[in-house]
Amino acid sequence: MNKTFNIAKWEYLEKVKTKTFIISLFLTPAIIIAFTLVPTMLSGHHEDFTKAIGLIDTSGVYYNALEQNMGKNRLNNVQPEYVLLNFAGKNKDFSAIRKSADGSINSGQIAGCLIIQRYVNDSCAIEYRCRETDNIKDLSNLREAFNNTRLELKLMKEGANPSLIKFISNNADIKTVKVERNGTGPHQDFLAMFFTSLIFIILLMMMVISSDGMLVRSLLEEKSNRLIEIIISSCTPNELLAGKVLGLSALGLTQVLVWTLVGGVLASTSAVPPEVFNNILPIFLFFALGFTFYSAIFVGIGSIVSTEQEAQQITSYLSLAMILPIAFALPAIENPDSAFVHILSYIPFTIPTIMILRFNIGPVPLWELLVSVFIMAASIYISIIAAGKLFRVGILSYGKRPSLKEVISWLKE
Template sequence: INDKNIELLTSRIVSLNKSFIEADSEEEILKSFLNSYLFIILLITMILFSGGMFVRSLVLEKSNRIIELILSSCTSRELLFGKVLGLSLFGIFQFLIWIAIGIFLHQTNTLNFSTINNLGYQFLFFVLGYVFYSSIFIGLGSIVSMDHEAQQLTGYLSIFLISPIILAVEIIRAPNSVLSLLLSYFPLTSAPVMLLRLNTTKSSLTEIFSIVLVLLFSLYVVVYLSSKLFRIGILNTGKKPSLKEILNWLRTK
C-alpha cells in the first residue's frame, strides 16, 4: 500500500470517528435536555397541584366559617405552622412517588440518571423552589375568598413557573447569557432556570452560592410577609381586599 492510499484510509477513519463522536455528543445533549425538562415539569406539577389544593381548601374553610371554629382552639400561628407542615408532607409524598417512577424508568433504561449533572445542586434548587412558591401560595391564598379568585391567583403564579419552559431552548443554547443569569437571580424563576442550567453548563461554586443566598433571603421575606397576610386574611371574607388594605395588613406588627 502506498503512502497515498494509507493517507486516504486514515482520513476516512478519522472522519468516521468524528461522526460517531458528534452523534454521541448530540445524544448526550438531548438526554441532558430531557432530564432538565423532567425536573422542571415535576417541580411545576408539585407546586401548582399542592398549592392550588391548599388555596381551594382555605377558600372552602373561610366560606363555610370553619376557619373561625378552628381558630377557637388554636392560634393563627399554630394554624399556619400546621398548614405549612401539611403542605410540605404532601409535597414529600408526591416527590417519593415520582422517585419510585424514576427508579422504574431507570431500570427499564427509559431514564438514565448517569446523564443528570450536579444532581445534589439540582435537588437543592428543587426543594428551595417548592418551599418558596408554597410560602407564596400560603400568603396570597389567605386573602382570597372565592373560587374564581383562587384560580386567578394560580394562573398568575403559573406564568412565572412556565416562562423558563418557554425560554428553555434559549437558556440551554446560551446558559451563561445575560438573560439566563438575570432569570437565575430573579427569585420567581430562579429554581426552574437553575434546573436547566446545572444540567447543561458548569456553573462556578461562587455563582451557585450567591443564587442560593438570594433564594434563601427571598424565602425569608416571603415567609415573613405571608405570616402577616395569613394572620389577618383568614378572617377576611366577602369583598376582596384592595391593594391599600393589603399594604396596611403588612404594616401591622
C-alpha cells in the same frame, strides 16, 4: 407544636384519600413520560428494518463501490441498514427507468432512488428521489457514502495507495463531552441534557401546582364555611399555617417520591437517561427552596381571596411565572453564559428553574450558587413573614376581595 402536627396529619390524611390526589399521582408521571420519552424515542432510536434504495447510474461505475460504502451502515451493528438495488438497464431508455423507479417509490418497495448522471469526465449531476424529503439521516448517510465512493474511485484512478485511500475516506467523528469540576463527566448529548432539566422543572411545577393548589383550596373551604374560626380558637394562626404547609408539603413529597420511584424503575430499564440523577444534590436544594418560596406566596394569595374563581385566576398567573423559565430553557442550554440567563439567576421567581437548568448544563461558580441561595433564602424569609401577616388578617375577612391598598395596610400591621 403538637397541634401543628395534628393539623399536618389531618391535612395529609384527608387529602391523600381524595380522588384528585390519586389521579394526579398517576397522571403526572404519564405526562412527564410523554414529554420526555417520546421525543427521545423518536429522535434517538433508529428504525430497525433494512431499507431498500434504488440506484440509477448512467455512468455504470459507481454501483459496486457505493454498495460497499452503504453497507458500512449497520442496524444494531448487525443487520445492514440499506440494500442498494440497481435499476440500470442498458437497453432501456433513461426516462423509462426513472418512471419505473418512481413507481417503486410510490408503492413503498424502495425508500428512495439515487440518480447519478455522468456528464463529462468527473463532474456529475446527482439527485435523490424519495417520498419524504425530510429524512435527514438517510440523506446524510447517502451523501457520505457517495462522496467517499467518488473520492475512492478518483484516487484509485490516479493510482493512489489503497491504505491512503482508506485513510482519506475515513471521516473523524467529534464526540461532545461535558467537563465538570471533579473531572470528566459522562458523555452527554443535547437531548438528554434538555430533558433531564425538563424533568426536574416539570416535577417542581407539578408539585407546586398540585400541593399549593390544594393548600389554597383547603384554606378557601375553611374560610367559606367559617371553620377557620373554630380552628383559630383552638390554636394560633401560625400553628395552623405551619401545620397546613407541613401536611401539604408531605403530600407533595409523597407524590415526588412515587414519581422518583417510577423514574428509578424507568432509569433501570434505561428508558430515562441515567444522567438525570447527576447533580441531584444542588438540584434538590433548589427544588426545596423553590417549593417553599412558592408555598408561602400561595398561602398569602389564599388568605386574600375568598372565592375559588379568584384563587384560580391568581394562581394560574403565578403558575405561568413558574412555567416561563421553560421557554428560556432552550436558549439557556444553547448559550448558558448569556447575560440573560445570568439575570434570571438572580430573580427569585425564576431562580429555582434556571438553576436546575444550569446545573445540568455545566458547572456553576460557587459564588453564584451562594448568591442565588442567599437571594432565595431572603425571599423565602420575606414571603413567609408577609404570608403570615396576610394570613392572620385575611382569614377573617370575608366578602369582597381587598384592594391593593388594604393588602398593603395588612402587611404593615
